[in-house]
Amino acid sequence: MLETDNPATTVKAHYDDRATNKRDRDSPWYELFRTHNWVKSALIAEFASSMPKKGGQKRLLDLGIGRGGDALKYKHAKIDHVSGVDVSAMSLLEAARRFLALGLKGTFVARDLQCALPPKIGTFSRVFSFFTLQYCFRDLGTTRTVLKSISDALEPNGLCIMIIPDQSSINDPGDSELYSIERVDEHSYYFTMGEAVQRCLEYSISDADLTRLAAEEGLQSTMTSRMDEFIQKRWEVCPLRKRMASTAFPDVHRLYRIFVMRKREGHLRSTDCTKV
Numbered sequence: 288m289l290e291t292d293n294p295a296t297t298v299k300a301h302y303d304d305r306a307t308n309k310r311d312r313d314s315p316w317y318e319l320f321r322t323h324n325w326v327k328s329a330l331i332a333e334f335a336s337s338m339p340k341k342g343g344q345k346r347l348l349d350l351g352i353g354r355g356g357d358a359l360k361y362k363h364a365k366i367d368h369v370s371g372v373d374v375s376a377m378s379l380l381e382a383a384r385r386f387l388a389l390g391l392k393g394t395f396v397a398r399d400l401q402c403a404l405p406p407k408i409g410t411f412s413r414v415f416s417f418f419t420l421q422y423c424f425r426d427l428g429t430t431r432t433v434l435k436s437i438s439d440a441l442e443p444n445g446l447c448i449m450i451i452p453d454q455s456s457i458n459d460p461g462d463s464e465l466y467s468i469e470r471v472d473e474h475s476y477y478f479t480m481g482e483a484v485q486r487c488l489e490y491s492i493s494d495a496d497l498t499r500l501a502a503e504e505g506l507q508s509t510m511t512s513r514m515d516e517f518i519q520k521r522w523e524v525c526p527l528r529k530r531m532a533s534t535a536f537p538d539v540h541r542l543y544r545i546f547v548m549r550k551r552e553g554h555l556r557s558t559d560c561t562k563v
């Protein structure tokens with residue numbers, strides 16, 4: 288495939304351009320992103336705290352780490368080292384800067400996740416991927432590649448925690464002033480949400496297809512929840528909710544779905560990695 292045919296090139300330029308943008312606290316999206324952060328904090332706290340140490344350390348992999356917006360959450364969860372992958376080199380530079388400022392150790396790899404990860408990335412008991420894989424599920428081939436990369440990077444019984452678009456909601460988005468969805472076909476659409484995402488081509492996959500393809504790569508879906516329902520459930524029991532999050536914007540939160548997948552014991556690690 289020619290580099291210019293690859294939608295990742297356009298997405299990379301989009302995120303490279305925004306790598307050092309500051310969030311406008313007065314914008315209507317600010318509160319929305321605070322709630323996204325609260326959801327990610329809850330997931331990191333829950334799944335990183337139960338994480339076994341290896342060689343006395345807690346190390347995890349973040350696919351689509353972006354500009355390291357979750358660095359502080361990882362620090363609070365007492366993570367020792369984060370390996371971060373992203374297609375945007377400029378975002379990785381910003382992530383490295385933030386990690387350094389927080390005294391958090393990280394390794395950063397510029398990579399298109401539609402291609403196999405290099406085996407030297409290592410194996411982990413946790414892989415996190417937030418708001419990223421919608422750019423990578425372009426077709427059956429790239430979806431399988433992403434899932435295989437996750438499976439190869441996970442130790443037996445390791446967990447992958449991802450937030451991706453909820454296909455049913457994307458197909459029936461309703462009216463919202465906060466975002467727009469321009470449908471291209473059944474699986475792809477241009478998504479715009481304020482300054483953060485401007486007309487990026489994204490791909491959705493049904494829960495059933497994701498669960499089936501993941502199972503072929505040795506990943507068993509153990510929990511899934513639409514993000515608005517997750518927020519609703521956690522809302523009553525979270526002491527920090529008023530400071531960190533809001534139940535406003537349910538129409539946006541329902542666009543996303545949380546998946547937790549467990550790597551099956553006995554699933555063989557692939558050795559035939561594609562060279563890109």
Ligand SMILES: C[S@@+](CC[C@H](N)C(=O)[O-])C[C@H]1O[C@@H](n2cnc3c(N)ncnc32)[C@H](O)[C@@H]1O
Pocket residue numbers: 295298299302350351352353354356357372373374375378398399400401416417418419422423
């Ligand atoms: C919405 S941001 C999410 C960043 C971070 N996970 C967060 O939650 O703040 C999406 C990230 O996915 C990255 N991305 C998009 N397409 C990618 C691809 N094909 N391979 C690797 N990273 C990709 C972008 O560069 C961007 O940093």
